[in-house]
Amino acid sequence: MELFTPEFGLVFWMFVAFLCLYFILAKFAWPFIIKSMEERADLIDKGVAYAQDAKRQLDNAKSEADKLIAEARNQQADILREASKIKNQIVEDARSEAAAEAKKVSEAAMVSIEQARKESEKQLRQEVGEIALQIAEKVIRREVANDKAQQQLVEQYLSEVKTNN
Amino acid sequence: MKGKIISAIIALALVALAALGYWSAAQHRHGEAPAELDPKEIIYEHLGDEYGWALPFNHSLRIPLPIIVWADDGFHCFMSSRLTDGATYEGLRISNSEDHNGKVVQVMPDGSEKRPWDFSVTKNVAAIFVAALLVVWMVMSLRRWYARQGMKAPRRAMGLLELVVDYVYTDTIRPIMGKEAPKYAPYLLTAFFFILTMNLLGLIVIFPGGANLTGNLAVTMVMAIITFVITNFTGTREYWKEIFWPEVPVALKCPVPMMQLIEVLGLFTKPLALMIRLFANMMGGHMVVLVLMLLIFIFSAMFNYVVGGATAVFSLFFTVFMLALDTLVSFIQAYVFTILSTIFISMSHVEPHHHEA
Structure with missing residues (x-):
């Protein structure tokens, strides 16, 4: 029966057709198609990996940024606290320094006043001595002349002294 | 909507074709010799090979295909249309015998049939x-x-x-x-x-x-x-x-x-x-x-x-x-x-x- 006995011509042509088909496709098509498909699969895999990596980096960056901001806030608070402390210190220092300076100035003034006082006392003593000497001189001179006149003279010189001083 | 219309047209065409085929088969059987229906032969004919390629809905018109055989007297190469209806060409014909049914055979001088090397494009x-x-x-x-x-x-x-x-x-x-x-x-x-x-x-x-x-x-x-x-x-x-x-x-x-x-x-x-x-x-x-x-x-x-x-x-x-x-x-x-x-x-x-x- 024909169906179960392979026909020679059909076998021959089938061989020819299949071998031609095989050589054409094996030479020009399949390796290229397989290579292209694998390249694209690789590309897609790489793309996915890249995207995942990028996402992870983005997430990291966000948390890192948050951390940085928190740190900066802390630092800011620290700095502010420090600054206010320094400010208080400076004010305190200035105050005490000013007080010391004022004390020094007033002491110096005191010394100079004392000195001036001593000077003027000395001068006064000298002048009073001189005046007394002059009066005594004049009195002695008048004594010699007139008692009454001497009295008058003393009076006069005393008033002179008064006006002089 | 468009798809539905197209499907309806296709369905109608299929029904029409089926009716046509049925009618043509009935005509055929009412023709000159109402041949006995032989399912086995029809099945093997459809499953098997043939010289020439039948056009759709037609039993007689075939696309001729080259017949290439290596017989005792050398190569023969011609179109299958030359062998229609049992014609003999260059000492070759399509056999009706039990052994080589439907195949190209070489008619020997004593009337017997011999199957040559058949490279035909069937x-x-x-x-x-x-x-x-x-x-x-x-x-x-x-x-x-x-x-x-x-x-x-x-x-x-x-x-x-x-x-x-x-x-x-x-x-x-x-x-x-x-x-x-x-x-x-x-x-x-x-x-x-x-x-x-x-x-x-x-x-x-x-x-x-x-x-x-x-x-x-x-x-x-x-x-x-x-x-x-x-x-x-x-x-x-x-x-x-x-x-x-x-x-x-x-x-x-x-x-x-x-x-x-x-x-x-x-x-x-x-x-x-x-x-x-x-x-x-x-x-x-x-x-x-x-x-x-x-x-x-x-x-x-x-x-x-x-x-x-x-x-x-x-x-x-x-x-x-x-x-x-x-x-x-x-x-x-x-x-x-x-x-x-x-x-x-x-x-x-x-x-x-x-x-x-």
């Missing part, structure tokens, strides 16, 4: 060429897509084609063969697409298809022989060692080579199974469809046209079902052939360390 051979050209066209267009579009994903038909290639190569051949896959993939992929195309072409009943290719032993035999040759010619030493000196108790292999006998038988049963599986599956599908169709005429002849008409509804329903099933079977059988070839080839590439594990 309907099946032409269908093989059509299938091969279709495969080249399909695969080359996929290649062209990659060459032109580079990394862009294929769309539409190319996407479907790539899906199939990817399924056969990435999901089947590569996991089985590993790093050897690129070496054998061209053969396996070519075999898959060629068998698939032949299977599907066989399901199309009219002209470019309709040839029962993979339901023909010659075709499946060639495919199985190629797998057999690749399997055994690329086999490793270990593969042959396992056949002629397998690791079994010595009593099983030494005085009487029992295991060797089984292994050598196994060499041949594997491709034989490949050949028969594909052949039987495809031929069975075609045969069931033919029988379902013939039921209409058998019941018409046995009872009357009313019963025949009722059978037509039943037969059409089951024929459509069978054809849908055959489409599935076409894919499955092409795939099974490919995966089994892959397994056979990779099994012949065993390495010793693999065996010790």
Whole structure:
């Protein structure tokens, strides 16, 4: 029966057709198609990996940024606290320094006043001595002349002294 | 809406064609000699090969195909239209005898018939060429897509084609063969697409298809022989060692080579199974469809046209079902052939360390 006995011509042509088909496709098509498909699969895999990596980096960056901001806030608070402390210190220092300076100035003034006082006392003593000497001189001179006149003279010189001083 | 109208038109056309076919068959049978309905002959005629390719809905007009024979008196090459209706040309004719029914024979001087070497491009051979050209066209267009579009994903038909290639190569051949896959993939992929195309072409009943290719032993035999040759010619030493000196108790292999006998038988049963599986599956599908169709005429002849008409509804329903099933079977059988070839080839590439594990 024909169906179960392979026909020679059909076998021959089938061989020819299949071998031609095989050589054409094996030479020009399949390796290229397989290579292209694998390249694209690789590309897609790489793309996915890249995207995942990028996402992870983005997430990291966000948390890192948050951390940085928190740190900066802390630092800011620290700095502010420090600054206010320094400010208080400076004010305190200035105050005490000013007080010391004022004390020094007033002491110096005191010394100079004392000195001036001593000077003027000395001068006064000298002048009073001189005046007394002059009066005594004049009195002695008048004594010699007139008692009454001497009295008058003393009076006069005393008033002179008064006006002089 | 548009789709519905198109479907309705197609359905109407199909009903009209069916009616036309039925009417023409009835006319034929009411003609000069109401021939006895011979289902067996009709089935074998449809499953078999012929010189020339029948046009659809026509019993007499055929596309002539070249007849090429190597007879005792040398080569003959002419178109098959010269041998219609039993005509003899250059001492050759199409035989009616029991031995060479439907084949070109050489008429010997004493009136006996002798079968010459027949290289004719018959309907099946032409269908093989059509299938091969279709495969080249399909695969080359996929290649062209990659060459032109580079990394862009294929769309539409190319996407479907790539899906199939990817399924056969990435999901089947590569996991089985590993790093050897690129070496054998061209053969396996070519075999898959060629068998698939032949299977599907066989399901199309009219002209470019309709040839029962993979339901023909010659075709499946060639495919199985190629797998057999690749399997055994690329086999490793270990593969042959396992056949002629397998690791079994010595009593099983030494005085009487029992295991060797089984292994050598196994060499041949594997491709034989490949050949028969594909052949039987495809031929069975075609045969069931033919029988379902013939039921209409058998019941018409046995009872009357009313019963025949009722059978037509039943037969059409089951024929459509069978054809849908055959489409599935076409894919499955092409795939099974490919995966089994892959397994056979990779099994012949065993390495010793693999065996010790």
